[in-house]
Amino acid sequence: MGDKMGTSGFRRSAFGFSPILIVVITVFIDATGFGIIFPLLPFFAETFSAGSAVLSVLFASFALMQFIFSPVLGRISDRVGRKPVLVISILTSLASCLLFALANSFWLLLLSRIFAGLATETAVAQAYVVDITGKSDRAAGIGKLGAAHGAGFIVGPAIGGFLSAFGFSAPGFAAAILTFVNLLFVIFFLPESLRNRSSILPSSSNSNGGFLANMRFALAKPLIGATLVVAFVTFLAFSALPVVGPLLSAAFFGFGEYESSYVFMYIGAVHIVLQGLAIGRLSRRFGDQKLITFGPLVTMVGMLLLPLIPNLAFHLVALAMISTGTGIIRTVVPSFISKTTPSDEQGSILGVTNSVASIATVVGPLIGGTLFEYAGIVAPFFASAAMLAVASSLGYKNLSSNNQRLENS
Secondary structure (H helix, E strand, O other), X not given: OOOOOOHHHOOOOOOOOOHHXXXXXXXXXXXXXXXXXXXXXXXXXXXXXXXXXXHHHHHHHHHHHHHHHHHHHHHHHHHHOHHHHHHHHHHHHHHHHHHHHHOOOHXXXXXXXXXXXXXXXXXXXXXXXXXXXXHHHHHHHXXXXXXXXXXXXXXXXXXXXHHHHHOOHHHHHHHHHHHHHHHHHHHHHOOOOOOOHHHOOOOOXXXXXXXXXXXXXXXXXXXXXXXXHHHHHHHHHHOOHHHHHHXXXXXXHOOOHHHHHHHHHHHHHHHHHHHHHXXXXXXXXXXXXXXXXXXXXXXXXXXXXXXXXXXXXXXXXHHHHHHHHHHHHHHHHHHHHHHXXXXXXXXXXXXXXXXXXXXXXXXXXXXXXXXXXXXXOOHHHHHHHHHHHHHHHHHHHHHHHHHHHHHHO
8 A cells, every 4th residue: 555655645634734744743742742752861860869770771671672672563553544543642642741850869860760661652653654655755765754853852852951951750741741732632633544444344464463573573584674783883872872972972072961962952853954955866876775884884884983982073074973873774774664664564673673673772771781881981982883893794795685586586
């Protein structure tokens, strides 16, 4: 279905908006609420005397919940539709924002991150876009979601940084209000992308299986399995950055929560340019598989450069390279995988894709925080660069194997 139809094949909302515009706005509002809170986590945790290793647990708990529930919610969305699952996810996000605003201990703060991880709408939003785009526009469509997420990470940290002057509860309540607005927006404006939900049959392979069955099913497919390994290693390397990046900028430049918010805004701006304007053209010109090899390589160079020189301009260039490389992987991996997956398995397989990235971000922050605390300021960045070199090599091997398979067929 998603391979044959564009947005014109689906009904518009009651107010005449295109479905892809509405889901992009939904992701933008969600990312804005997330962006209000996310940059403040290291500083909020410090008020409860949490060191970098404990802070890693805070980030890992979010990723662990996403790892478990992304395939589950993706599979459910294949069966009952994308919109109901998005509504449930946004309700869960609302609960996480309120918990953050009311947290008076590290354990409540941890609980808020667990609830945030349960709200795994990324795979469902990607599946929605797959439903309403053709293969040639797939990367561009998913890229728009990435651009919306990047825009949210410009607006959100600016709001969070400003409101943090009034305490950490103020940004939490602001995020909760935005999330509630998003809930109403989805309920009243977003049409269902699976028009014939009642006719959708369980996949013959994995729809009735559990979490592990979905994971085994995806990894067993040669191209998909190899691509997921590349994504896993890339995000394992990158996921240390949210923990050690603010610590590095604090050590180099004396940045606090206010300045760190602007760093996240800068990263969001890079994502907008890449995913909103460039990724569709890059995908059509070079192909998704070549970009899957190139993304980790660019990220690796940025990781190597970041801790070497305490110069702000140099620091921003390295961050731009990291943001570009990971932005490529975040877009082209689901785009490529969706093109090799039947329509009635899109939510499930994209859920596994996000799950693989999430489990990487469970382990990555733990490795990065521990290395930073016990092995020095440079260690986590060089370790990440080594992992990214492996990811790029695996991507190149996967590309070569696929080309040889096509030549022999």
